[in-house]
Amino acid sequence: MTINLYNTLTREVSEFVPLLPGKASIYLCGATVQGAPHIGHIRSGVNFDILRRWLTHEGFDVTFIRNVTDIDDKILHKAVHENIPWWAVAMKYEQAFTWAYQRLNVLSPTYEPRATGHITQMVELMQILIDNGSAYAPGNGDVYLSVRSLKSYLTLSNQKLDDLQSADDSEETFKKDPRDFALWKGAKPGDPSWPTPWGPGRPGWHLECSAMAHAYLGAEFDIHGGGLDLIFPHHENEIAQSQSAGWGFAKVWMHNAWVTASGEKMSKSLGNSLLVSEIVQKVRGIELRWYLGSAHYRSMMEFSFEALEETVVNFRRIEGFLFRAEELLGAQPGSDISPAFAAAMNDDLAVPAGLAEISELLRQGNTAVTANDLAMIASTAAQIRGALQILGCDPFDPAFAVDESSSHSAMDGLVSLALAQREAARARKDFAAADAIRDQILELGILIEDTPSGPRWTLVR
C-alpha cells in the first residue's frame, strides 16, 4: 500500500517515496515561544502527530524533529514588557507548549532543538553562504541573503520577486536590495548577542531552521511541515538559505490550515485566540484533540464551542462502545486497522473519510453488543481502537489516564450498594423508589443504564 501526500511544492497529491527505504525524516516548524499556545498552534502539532503515527504504523522508522525558536524580536519585546530576562520568557512559554502537547497526547519529537543551542551551525552556514557569494555582511553586524543572486526563489509560494509589495522600512540602508532578508542581526545595545566573524549579534528568523534541519536530518530529508502562513516568507527563505549552501533540503512540503474564529484566522492581535489551557477547562484533552484532528489538515476549521461540544458527543459514543466492549470481553480490545481506514489515511491523511469508517464500525459493534456476538465485538472494537490510536485518541492510552483507579474502585463499591437497593425496589415493582435512586445518583453525576447483563454506571462528567 502506498501513502499519498499533498506536496505544496508541486501542488498535487503524489506517492510518498522516502529518500532511504523504510525511513522517514520530518522537520516540523514548532513554536516561537513568545506566548502561550492557542488551539491553532496545537492543531498543527496534532495534524503532524497523526502523520507521524501513520507513517510509523506503516512501518517507517520516523525521525521527527520539531524545533523551538527561543530567540526573536517578540521574545525580546516581551521580556521588556514583563520585566524578566528574555530567556525566562522563552522557557516559560516553551513549557506552556510542552504542557499543551502532553495534554493532547502529541508524541515527543525524536529531538527538539532550540535555536540558541545551534549558533555554531548557523555561523557555519553563513560562512558557506558568504564564501559562495549568496550572502553579504555590510559591516554593521548584519548578514543578509542576496535574493537576486539566487538561481530560483519563491518556488513554494509561486510568486514573482517583483510582484511582492515592497517593504515600507526605508531605513534599511544596508541592504543591497530591499527584498534581501536578514540571516543575522547585529547586536543592538541591551540585546543578547553571540560572537561571529562579522560582529556580535543574534539569529534572524529563518536561519535556525535551515541550520537545525541540516544538523539532525542532513542536507536532504523527506518532509518539512508547518502552518500555511509559514510558506512565505519563512519556508521560502529556508529553501533559499539551504539550497544556496548546496543542500537539497526538503522533498515534500506539507502545510496545515488554520483554526478560524468567525471566519478569521486566530491571532493574538485580533483578540480571537483561544488558549489550549482555557479549552481544556471545558473538555478533556482527548476530546479537544478529537475535535482538532477531525477536519482534514488542509481545510480551514471554523471553531465554535457548539461544534466542539457536538464532536465531543460523537467521541463519547465511540469511547462508550470501547469501554462497553472491554466489560463484555473482560479485557481491553486489541488493535487493528480496517482496510477502509487505511485507504483513507493513505489518501493524504483523509481523516474525515476515516471517521466515516469509524462510524460504520461503531454501528456494527453496537449491533454486535445487542446480539452478544463477542467475536464481532472484539473485531470491531479492535478496528475502532486501532483507528483511534492513529488519531492519538485511544481512551486506553495511559497519556489520558486520570489516575483515579483507587477512587474509582471505591466509588464502584458505593454505587453497587445503591444499585442493590434499586434492584430490590425493581424486583418488588416499586418503580417510584427505584427511579428515585437513579435520579439521585444522576444528580451526583453518575448515569445508570439497565442492560441485559444488569445495570452499569458511568460518570457523565
Next chain:
RNA sequence: GGUGGAGUGGCCGAGAGGCGAGGCUCAGGACUGCAAAUCCUGCCACACGGGUUCAAAUCCCGUCUCCACCUCCA
C-alpha cells in the same frame, strides 16, 4: 497590485463528472416497567447567472461574497 484558498442541508464537515459521505440536532419506530444506551426510518444540500455533456456540487465562461499571505504568524 501579486499569490493562494473558501462559499455544501438547522449546525459541523467530506467529496471533485453518474453510485446514500459521515457526525450532531430534530421527527417517527423498535427495545425498556419508565428511562438511558442501542438499532431502524425520515430530513435528500452544494453562492449566483450562463455554457459543455446522455449525465455537473464536481468541467468551462462570467458575477458576487468571504478569508489569507506579500519579510511578526501554526
